[in-house]
Amino acid sequence: MDVTAALWCMAGFLALSLLAIGSGGRGLVGTVIYAGSAGLSLVLAVIAVHVLLTASDVGQRLILPLGVPWIGARFHLDCLSAFFLLVLAIAAGAASLYAIGYGAHEEEPERVLPFYPAFLAGMTGVLLADDAFTFLVAWEFMSLASWALVMARHRDPENRRAGYIYLVMASLGALLLLLAFGLLAGPEGAYDFTRMARVERGWWIEGVALVLVLIGTGSKAGLAPLHVWLPLAHPAAPSHVSALMSGAMTKIAVYAFIRIVFGMLSLPSVWWAIVVMLAGAATAALGVLFAMIQRDLKRLLAYSTIENIGIIFIALGLALAFRANGIRWAAAVAFAAALLHVFNHALFKNLLFLGAGAVLSATGERDIEKLGGLIHRMPRTAFLFLGGCVAISALPPLNGFVSEWLVFQAVLMSPILEQWSLKLAIPAVGVTLALSAALCAATFVRAYGIVFLSRPRSLQAASAGETDRWSLGAMALLLGLCLAVGILPGLVIDLMAPALDQVMGATLPVQRAIPWLSFIPIAEGRSSYNGMLVFVFILSSTLVTVEIVHRFGSRQARRGPAWDCGFPGDDPGAQYSASSFAQPVRRVYGNVVFGVRETVEMPPPGDPRPAHIRVSITDYAWRALFARVGGLVDRTAGALNALQFLTIRQYLSLVFAALVLLLLMVATWR
């Protein structure tokens, strides 16, 4: 019953996109489309919660006579896909609400409206698919729709290039997944997931399948060496779409990884955990270091998505390690940490992207060097964006801290694993995790400080206006959810318990029963955290302090020029800029991770020309992997191209040589 309802929502999305194509995207159609999407997302959320609460497997399967003739298109809404469906529904609902207001700024709406609902339908399809063919159709449909959205602003060649790289990477990922499914389905073609899980396979086949799936889904989620397309493609799309791409699509890739690795592969071995963890750690470190030096706000958020994906894959790696050693309850804790971080990241990354979209539509400027002082002109957006920054920097009252805390607890549980490789890998991963968490806080101090605080550095920043009610409403909804999850993490853990049980076979202790609603993942004595009490503690202390200070101290306040040690600095240029803020971090970490070259050009004395400092940053992953492969393909194509300009005689000699070769082969074959 739930599956059919979910399928009807998917059909609803497709109908909306057809409506958008039909009507050409002018006038009220935009609002209708986005309102429709928001409504359908709400319905999806209700369905997901219903499945998670009842946790029954009855009525969850459906087979339609589409797709591969003798298998049909199978759909299955189990607890794991229900949890991810909830994440998707919340993200999509908020983004659609936001888009009702934000969509009006779009100069070519007919290029965005048809593909937005199609993108949502694709993502829902991936969650519901229960056989390899439907899964890949939905997966690529999602990539195709998001490519079309990235190409919405196709007039800028940079966006076209980003769109092209994105589509090639998406196709690479899909083809690798196709190969993985081919391997898992075996010669007689057991393409539906239930039979695929039961096929007997050698361990090395499962190893190859894992590597293929890791690259396939990792390239979509943004794992380290394959992450280069993400910061190009996500910012190129309209803001509510990049919010969905970062918030929801990367989660769908994580879902695919979980569904295949934890669902299909039967005998996990230890080296899998190490590969996944190290990939996650590298991604986290790389992502946040690059985020620290970005000047484009949306690219900064895309890189921070890569960092959070790294954290999720670290948690998944830990879960794999525990599962390989058969410690189910510990694997459940690590897996819960991953799912909780998926849930939280979808919330606060969506919030931040929507905020960035508001800033972009208000100032028309993405380069944070030209912004500043927006807190005075956009106070409500500034407050909501501040909430997002606090959440993503994992600071206590909000939800970012809870999932980070749970991941640390998972790392602290791991000495019980006895493999030596794990004993050495996990501390290294732990220190990378801690480092990237701290760097993430520094990144968002820089981002918030440069964009919203200090004085406006350009005319657009000075003349910005507050965004519309819908956008603020969507962002407020997300911030509220962040606070709620930060205060009552136990509720989310109980909601995901059926999913944990289905995948891992074990769950965390029931959180509702714990007094004072505190959150105890493992055992009473081991560690506990009570979000609500900490929040109440902070709130009450603040009220008490303000009351005492205002009663006993003075209440007067007087406005005056900034002190600044007596220097008369009213030129906005004299303020700290984004690159100067990041200069210390760049100098300490720079030359190792991204080959920073700072060249200073001083004109000869007496020459009035201004001096320049140029910072060249090379992304080793791009140079070693993408540029080299691209160059190779280009050179081979160039070499082979000569074959197009041969004379007829030379072509004939080709055919002649082939004939002689084959005749020789036949003659000597016996």
Add this chain to the structure above:
Amino acid sequence: MERLAFDIAHLLAGGLVLLSFVMLYQDRMNGLIRVFALHAVVLSLSVGWQAYSQAAPHLYITAAIALVFKALIIPYALHRIMVKLGVHREIEIVGGIVPTMLLGIGLTALSLAVMLQATEATTADPLAREDLAFALSVVLLGLLMMVTRRNAVSQVIGFMTLENGMILAAAGAKGMPFVVEISVAFSVLIAFIVIGVFLFRIRERFDSVDIGALEQGRGDRI
């Protein structure tokens, strides 16, 4: 009588292969056309003899077509084109005579080895096996000629010798139904017309028959 029939057929087929070699050797256009005419005559004799020995009347028609078209009309037409274009004294061969001849010998050996090995189990009749082997070598030599010649007309002649090889093979296969003869003839006819059209068209465009002149016009030039 059986022995004699086999020897004559064997002689004619071998003659055809020899003539193919002679044509490989030719570097003057006029000589090439004359040898091609001789090649067609020997072919028609061989097919006629096959008709006689297999008592298959339709082969006579094929022999007649081969004689009339390939031995008389086409060489005369080609000669007239050559004279009008003033190309008949041109010398053109690619890669030198000796390597071409060596390659020709190798090809004949290959075709003999392949065909004799392939047909040893099936047809008891040695004549058919001989015919197929020689036919394959004529085909390969024709192809070799097309590959080593730069001039459009010599390429066409190479193609014609290839067709002759086909007719020899078809005649050799006993009882090949009527359809094949028509098809081979049909292709000769069409080939000639089309080539004619192109030759005139080429002359009108480039005033030379050299394929090299054709090639700069190729699309997608860098």
Add this chain to the structure above:
Amino acid sequence: MILDVGQAMTAVLAIPATAALVLVLIPGYRLPAALNFLACAATFLSALTLLSGTGATGDYLFVDDLNVVFVVLSTFVGLTTSAFSASYIGHEIAVGKLRPAFVRFYHAMYQALMFAMNLALLANNIGLMWVAIELATLTTVLMVGLYRTSEALEAAWKYFILGSVGIALALFGTILVYVAAQPVLGEGYDAMVWTRLMQKAAGFSPSLLNVAFVFLILGYGTKVGLAPMHAWLPDAHAEGPTPISAVLSGLLLNVALYAVLRFKMLLSVNEQAIKPGPLLVVLGLLSVIFAGFMLYKRRDIKRLFAYSSIEHMGIIAFAFGMGGPLANFGGLLHMTMHSLTKSAIFFAVGHIAQVKGTQSLAGIRGLTVSHPALGWGLVISVAAIAGLPPMGVFMSEFLIITSTFARAPLLAAALVFGLLIAFGALMLRVSDVAFGEPDGPVGPIEASIWPLYLHLALVLAAGLYLPERLVSWFQHVAALLG
């Protein structure tokens, strides 16, 4: 007037033949174009009635599960291409690129080509099939040279020489098959009839069949455009008029591959003969990877899609080379999908070339802005040909790759590498052509868009749902192919 299968078979051949003769006599352009469309429509309807029957075998013609689908497909694509060519050639004459004198025999040649292809598909006699393919080659040679430019002439000349050599080799192969069949089936006519050959193939001498298959794969392979023998295909597509490129890519390549399939069935019945699989796999892979790399440096949009046809023919040859029910089913499905999608692409390309007045990729920009229907049509069809899922080509590639990966991982990996290379090149060109600032002439075109979107609709439908009847045919034939 419901024809039974036998009458339908003859009708499918008779209509184009008579139409060709009639059209030779009629001068001018408007009337022949209409007549051409009507003839194609009539042929398509009679081909549809073939579907109802269970198949019939006559002396010269026969209908079985394999060729019935392809007859319907080629008549359908012939119909839509005739509609497209009516507006295309009309525009070419209006623009002055084609003088009415050149177009004099165009429609007659078109119907002759249709007749030749249907004859090749329905021929029960391997000699008759050879004649039909030879006739098809010669008609297309004349039509490739239609524009009488130097490039068109050079392309036609190259096509003629390579085509004739290929056909000659195929003839030699056919003769060898006859010689092999003669001792078992007796002299004369019987030794060339498909149905009998299939029954008695086990008794033929395996060594002779191997040599025959070498000649046949090289001969008909030239007509299919597989790698070493592909040289004629890009120039013939680029220089010939676009309807002919559509027919060439959509149908003629399929007919030639159908012939290769027939002989592969023959060999698969005879155990001792060498398995033709590896040869086809090698040629297929060579074509896929070679064509994939050649796509990058192309400057002419029709030559780009010609190489894409070579690549897809390579995929199909690879599929039949691998064999097994899944791969064969994927191969047959891919042949159908490729002909529909590629002809749709050429419809779009034809109109684009007319609108922009040039075929060079550098001269075409921002199509989705200047001509949304045409631009998005091109984007969707290229996405389809590149194998992106919602469309049908993905289903066949899905079956081919997954079934091969289980048995021969390295081969499947090589195929995926080739696909990815080709995907990269196609998308690079499309994103330049379809997006960005439009430049060059942006006048409206009176092009017939409906054939393009009709094909895309069919491909999308096939991508999601395959009718039961089609599935049973393909499965039956897949078993036959071995």
Add this chain to the structure above:
Amino acid sequence: MALIHDLAVQGAQMTLVLSLAPALLGYTRVVKARLLRRRGPPLLQPYRDLAKLMRKEVVIAENASWLFRTGPYLIFVATWVAAALVPTFAQGLLFSWTADLIAITALLGSARFFLALVGMDIGTSFGGIGSSREALFATLAEPAMIMVVFTVALVAGSTQLSIIAAHMLGNVGIRVSLGLALLGLIIVAIAENARIPVDNPATHLELTMVHEAMVLEYSGRHLAMIEMAAALKLLLYVSLIACIFVPWGIAPAGAGPPAWLAGVGVYLAKVFAGATLLVIFETSIAKMRVFRVPEFLGGALMLGLLGTLLLFVSRGL
């Protein structure tokens, strides 16, 4: 009734911590002056400074935002809540279950987060310098702190401070990993509280100041709040070191008032002894260049990592 009783004890701890902090700051200044053979300001001078600041009128820059005015309160409260959670004279207080050592580090992190933000609010270059350097030091200090927390948690088997203190009392004995953790924690404490090698608390020299640069624009009661938060942070770190590494004398959970009094006495002794050691270390070392501090903090991170690695490798180390 028991709830009120527990609340009262928790309140007592919070007021103890609040009142003791300025005294500790004054004590450090007096001891430093004595070591430099100066008389130094009276011990209670910080109280007078705070009272004076409370009464004075606040001068705010024109382009200061609401965050500038609410910042000091958030920073003070976060530090105060963190300090209240660290057991001083008794373990197992009412709120000790709400947050463990990682939460305390995160609370300090949020205080630092808001401090860096308000530093950049006015848009002066000094605020920028302070925040930028604070961000750099934070990227190293916080991971080092977390690594120390890992080491201690792995030894004690839990991240709750009360359980750690109880466990340390028992059978722990001298351990290499704990030694490394102690050294790491001391380095982090010095960096966090802007003591000599990392940042000079007394100076106003633009090029060297980190903490002072961020609070340059504050005056009146806001400046009092910031000063109070800094003092509380120093007290927190000293009592943290005392609680983990010198746990003797802390009243066990549920002990009566006499045990608490003894606990307070022992706690005061420990705190002032720690402060003395800190000042002795400060006067014996000069301030480092800004870009040598990352190596200094990197050392702390490596110590923490080494400690954790040793505990991962074998339980006994």
